[in-house]
Amino acid sequence: MPGSPLHSPMALSTSPTSSMFKSKKRTATALGSPKTAASYLVEISEADARRLRANAPTATPALSLSSSITSDSEDPILRENDEYASARSALETPLRPPTSEQVFNTVHSEFGHCANEEYRSTSQHIPGTPLRHVVQEPPYYIVISTYISYLILICMGHIRDFVGKSFHTNSSRQLITRDGYAPLNSDFDSFYTRRLKKRMNECFGQPITGVAGRTVMLLDRYSPDYNTTQVFTGTRTRALNISSYNYLGFAQAKGGCADAVEESIRRYGVSSAGARLSGGSTDLHAQAEALVARFIGHEDALISSMGFATNSAYIPALVNKGCLVISDELNHASIRFGVRLSGANVRMFPHNDMVALENLLREVISQGQPKTHRPWKKILLIVEGLFSMEGTIVDLPRVMELKSKYKFYLWVDEAHSIGALGPHGRGVADYFGIDPRSIDILMGTFTKSFGAAGGYISGNKALIDRLRLRGYLGAYGEAMAPPVLMQIVSSMASIMGIAPPPLTSGSSTLRLSSTGGDAVAADPIHPGPAPQSLLPAWLTLDASLASGIEGRDRLRRLAFNSRYLHLGLKKLGFITYGIPESPIVPLLLFNPGKMNMFHRLMKEYSTPVVTVVVSYPACSLMTTRVRFCMSASHTKEDIDVVLRACDEIGDVLDLKHGLGRTERWAIDEVCERAVELAGRA
The missing domain is CATH 3.90.1150.10 (Aspartate Aminotransferase, domain 1)
Structure with missing residues (x-):
């Protein structure tokens, strides 16, 4: 009360x-x-x-x-x-x-x-x-008491709204029109905010x-x-x-990455002052995109200044009317918003239920588009690598089996898994040991593991070139600021390690490992370390960061x-x-x-x-x-x-x-x- x-x-x-x-x-x-x-x-x-x-x-x-x-x-x-x-x-x-x-x-x-x-x-x-994931159910008395708690809150809230409107008390003045204006929000739309959320603000x-x-x-x-x-x-x-998305601890005010960011401010300032297609693109953007593509294991990548908009602005560039999007029921709001903007049909399946997903695929492929039953222009499956509210991970091996069987496109949102999962920190594909190039689109953000801001999309070069022009962010979105770019480059390079320049001896070229020892065979799925050509020439990281240790x-x-x-x-x-x-x-x-x-x-x-x-x-x-x-x-x-x-x-x-x-x-x-x-x- x-x-x-x-x-x-x-x-x-x-x-x-x-x-x-x-x-x-x-x-x-x-x-x-x-x-x-x-x-x-x-x-x-x-x-x-x-x-x-x-x-x-x-x-x-x-x-x-x-x-x-x-x-x-x-x-x-x-x-x-x-x-x-x-x-x-x-x-x-x-x-x-x-x-x-x-x-x-x-x-x-x-x-x-x-x-x-x-x-x-x-x-x-x-x-x-x-x-x-097997969901554990609480005892019945917990379930009953929870329902009763919400019932009491809702009933008392409606009573207070009714009394407040009748007697114009302070608690309901925000719902009354002022100076002849209609209220921007109806009392029903704001009921949860006023009567439930406000009590636990x-x-x-x-x-x-x-x-x-x-x-x-x-x-x-x-x-x-x-x-x-x-x-x-x-x-x-x-x-x-224990509440911040600082998975790898790169949100630091001191250290090698912070020093690199400070130097980038001296050289580039604090803003790109324009969109990528309108004079806001710098050499740092090109280097960051090349480094991201190598880190992920794809041909090319593009970066954007906002993680939420990476989904909501680029999904409409891939699908439209006549296409079908199949979405996990617990996908993030940015995915849902992007699908709505695209105008494509959408079908959802129970969270991480691969049996239900296969049944849905059979249905939509056999039935085609609604009313006309024509074949779909394309089918795009969108899942998250690591679900942000559940802590569950997509069953990627099973999804890849269905992909090869039913021939759909796959978009994996790795906002929370990139940098946090896998022995190399390459996300859910690294966690399962799956070649990332077998996944059509890998999306992720820099706000979690890399201590920066913004997001990326990686895929084959033809796809990324199309998205640069067709996505809303390329033409209208502000380009990522140079200090943020430098945080991404330095933190990502410290995870990969930086390859030393090759030593030329006669007609042969010897490349030493990043730790200074014998040459190390590169992982064919997750190549590394990062070559010097992908980094700014003036960037100097500490030995512990440059070696990847x-x-x-x-x-x-x-x-x-x-x-x-x-x-x-x-x-x-x-x-x-x-x-x-x-x-x-x-x-x-x-x-x-x-x-x-x-x-x-x-x-x-x-x-x-x-x-x-x-x-x-x-x-x-x-x-x-x-x-x-x-x-x-x-x-x-x-x-x-x-x-x-x-x-x-x-x-x-x-x-x-x-x-x-x-x-x-x-x-x-x-x-x-x-x-x-x-x-x-």
């Missing part, structure tokens, strides 16, 4: 009960008991009620890490007297100081220092391993400042009017960042972190979706009332953790979830913190509905057996 202090959306970072939670949370058995959980929630309610009656303080009391601010402006005396100074230092400095032999060129708060080779794994499909749009790396600095805020407005307290919170290490760290968190949560008893190698780990919450509480309790943990909670329309009403995004920048100790926080909060909020109690592991056992649980050489 909006008047209930228990459901008050104000931030807990200023609540005096935070220290109470942090002092008690180490006792897992106490937290797991209903009496302790209930008493804790009651104390939160009382504290929130007092907080609402009082004026907003100008500063947060130094009770916990959530009251910490940047080290530049922090009072050292407060730091010494802060009982949670050790927790703060754990985010800023490693728990295990590096030895004299270990040299790290990254800031620990941006990219965690970890030299333990045991905490490494490989992202690769094992032949014979089933891919079909604290979970969304959390403002940050600084680098979105391993940790992030949150701007503390609270709401005195139930999320109508948010008021900043003037304090900041250093939190463990650091890039491979990031891939292996990401694989271990993803497997460890995913399998650790399952062993603790949570319901999760997806494959273990997926950097996206959804944890099911179900009940909408648990969204705010989970977000707040994670942020109020002794080491604050910032999370992303996902609700309708990004997922169904019944499958509300928190989506963890893993990164190579996280250390094993960071994931220990997340698992311990989830274990304790899961007991408080009753979230453990997965494995039976006899099959579960204790949290200490999960942390101690991490290498056994997640390691894969």
Whole structure:
């Protein structure tokens, strides 16, 4: 209820009960008991009620890490007297100081220092391993209580709308015409936003400042009017960042890639100042496209300045009226939007159900176009490599079998899989060991694994040349900015490694390997390293980046972190979706009332953790979830913190509905057996 202090959306970072939670949370058995959980929630309610009656303080009391601010402006005396100074230092400095032999060129708060080779794994499909994801169902009382929660919210929302319109209260003034104008949005269209989403707005749009790396600095805020407005307290919170698409940890302010970007600004400025076909194309664009094509394994590639528009603007250039698009039911909104713009017919099949897909192919090929039954001009199957809300991966081997049998074109969206899956980081094709040239179109983005922005499409040269002219972005879209291009080139080159120039000796030419040893046979499917001719002549990367050693290490760290968190949560008893190698780990919450509480309790943990909670329309009403995004920048100790926080909060909020109690592991056992649980050489 909006008047209930228990459901008050104000931030807990200023609540005096935070220290109470942090002092008690180490006792897992106490937290797991209903009496302790209930008493804790009651104390939160009382504290929130007092907080609402009082004026907003100008500063947060130094009770916990959530009251910490940047080290530049922090009072050292407060730091010494802060009982949670050790927790703060754990985010800023490693728990295990590096030895004299270990040299790290990254800031620990941006990219965690970890030299333990045991905490490494490989992202690769094992032949014979089933891919079909079996959805675990929650107990009936969870399903019933979730439906009842939504029913109460919807009924109360309609009652408040009716009363508000009748008596013109403040809650409904936005629906009333003003100065003779009709409302831009009808009350029905905005009902979900006003009556449901607004009640949990604290979970969304959390403002940050600084680098979105391993940790992030949150701007503390609270709401005195139930999320109508948010008021900043003037304090900041250093939190463990497990919500950003920083899969390989390239979102850094310092390092070789950042230095290359800085140099590109000096040489090219900050904007191309035009579209690609209108004077906005530079040599950096050509070099980036050539490097992307080599990285993916296709003949050619084009890049665009926006990932969403890469799908929505280029799909209409390939299909139109008389064509058929077959789409997975969980495909991203950008794919759905592009198909609608194209005017092509569209048919959907159940998520990753290859039997249903084959039955659909037989039907549409035999029946042809509606009414006329003429053959389709072309059939295009669009799937995602790694589904962003489920953490599941497309059954690409089976799709390729159907492709050779039924002769359709294939478009694979690798926005979340490129750079994150496969032993070489080449995406879903690399994960399964499939030649990428057998896939007609590979699309992806640079916003996730490469720490940049924009997207790409790769394919054969004839197709890409057509898309350059027929796609909307080529003629109308702003060309990608040079600093963004440089981030793409430097990060991608560090993953591939850079080939040294050939040494000529007499009539023979000897090419050394990137590590300076003997010549290494190139992978025929995923060639590498990148030749110097594809890179700017002035680009100089650190030895660890140019050799590809650091890039491979990031891939292996990401694989271990993803497997460890995913399998650790399952062993603790949570319901999760997806494959273990997926950097996206959804944890099911179900009940909408648990969204705010989970977000707040994670942020109020002794080491604050910032999370992303996902609700309708990004997922169904019944499958509300928190989506963890893993990164190579996280250390094993960071994931220990997340698992311990989830274990304790899961007991408080009753979230453990997965494995039976006899099959579960204790949290200490999960942390101690991490290498056994997640390691894969």
